[in-house]
Amino acid sequence: MTHNTPLSPRPVRRLPEVRRRVMPTAQLRAHGISTAELNERCRPGGAWRQLLPGIVLLHPGPPTSEERLHAALLYAARESAAGMPGVPSQPSADEPHRPVYKEAMITGLAALALYGFASAPPLTSLDRIDVLVPRLRRLRTTGCVRILRTPALPTPRQVTGLPVAPVARALADAVAELTEGSAVRRLLTEAVRAGHCEPAAVVRELTQAKLLSRPHVVDAVDSLVAEGRAMAEDRLYRMVREYGLPDPVWNVDLRLPGGPHLGGLDAYWPDQAVAVELDTRAPRQDDDVLWSEYARKREHLERLGITVVHITPRKLRHSPEQQAAVVRTALMASNDREPAAYVLVLPR
Template sequence: MRIEHLRERSDLGVISTTTLKSLGVADPWRRCASGGPWQRMYPGVVLLHNGPPTPDQHLTAALLRAGPGAVVTGSWACRRHGLPARSPEIHLLVPGAARGSGSLILERASPMPPSSDVGGFPVVSTARAVVDACRFLRSVDEATALVAAAVQRRLCTPDELRVEARTNRYGTKLAREVLRDLGRAESVAERDARRLSRKIRLTTPHWNATIADASGLVIARPDAWYDDVGLAWEIDSRAFHYGPRDYERTLARNSRYAAAGILVVQTLPTRLRDSPEAVARELKAAHRAAAARPRPAVHVVEVR
């Protein structure tokens, strides 16, 4: 059979050896030998060219190997949802017993979680994908960043993540620790800011409290609010705050701070990470300056 007909029977050039044999290809593996025109992806799965597979071809081959009913979870599902996740392993959930191969992880799930079509592939919810991805991470910072991205992009809620992390699936300890330590899904920088604030023993601030003026007009929701002196601390992460139109909103926020007489310290996450001593000095100096002038007539209207 001509290669064009084989490609028509394949999915993105991925095809099973069973299908190839039914189409008259007696020895598919011979064409997958070194220098051959095809390549073996997994046992029983062939790619009809010998160049580098695309991510979609990788995932198609993995699902074909896993069999009917398999769904994508973990880091590959996170990426399908638009989240940063770097693990190369493809993690699939399957309804029955199955064996993985190489970087393919096949895990039996009972019951199978709900999934939806994302770009032509069956993908679990964002919350399930994030928790499963965290199961294969070893870095608290990586797990915190992934959880933060999921929540701050409003792809899932902290409660949805907690529900997934409370299950008995092996390896959810890291995800549970991140959610417990943070109290809410936040960025690595915000977590570091909390630690620094405790270390320099400033008045314990409100975190992510909504601040309003005397007339009730909402001014902002700073990352940290030192209510005793009326000082705001903003961790202005480019990753989360400087997307489309966010720069304009940041300028408007700072104008509202100025109009209300609020001092504000703005810190980049890179400085918080690389120069915490310098940030601590700046924060303490700002706190002294705020304490030396009359406190503005503002108040907390909501604390999370």
């Protein structure tokens, strides 16, 4: 294959050949390519193409998705002590073809496509690739690259050999550009149903991005929270069944006889006075108020002799056996406690 051979688009996999098809101009000069020769090869109809400022595509055909992603990261990773365009951090001698994309990662819809989201557009249809960089980097949006800045870069994940923003952050960056509620709802719902992340992580990123003032985002978040709770309840049912816990009464309200309402519970074992409450709060601006309500309810129930076990959806998903052991321990310890106060158990 020569530099003049056009490449047809293909699915994104690991990046073996692409690193030799896209290079910064500074790296080409380091390989002995003069400025005059570079300009000649990049002229209209030439063997190469100037894909982005300082980034050259070493063939005349249209760039593949791999090449666009690689070029976007190379563009964003350019650096020099003087703040002028330079070259990305170079790999070690033992790995001469491994680029280091310093302080840059793919985010937004391109990141979701890399994660395999069915509701995200394919990479080939995206006009822009979002790249997340530190706030103080001197970069501008250009060509197929949209630069997004953040005060603190998250830890990237490696997907197809590329640094990609965590799913929750990529979702927030994608949602910031979307105006259709249905599109936002599909992305958020898929993130939870496919197990990419928990609803709380998504809402936290949307809150930090100040996106919860947009009505279509708020509507999508409400659907997301409901979806997350339904999935958590299903996991709780499975945990009780699969780990041999005695059957509780499900989804009940407790009330003192002739007295006040004590609160709702997801599962309750009346004989042992043990309750399970799913903590499916979505972190928003009123999170402290919600947590205070949780804490007050728990303290009130425990003063009445009722043991309350709080379980998060994340724990149910990743360590159901451990959560079942916590509940089992609470049930067994009931014999060593003083009898609980009599309460009415009502369907919720």
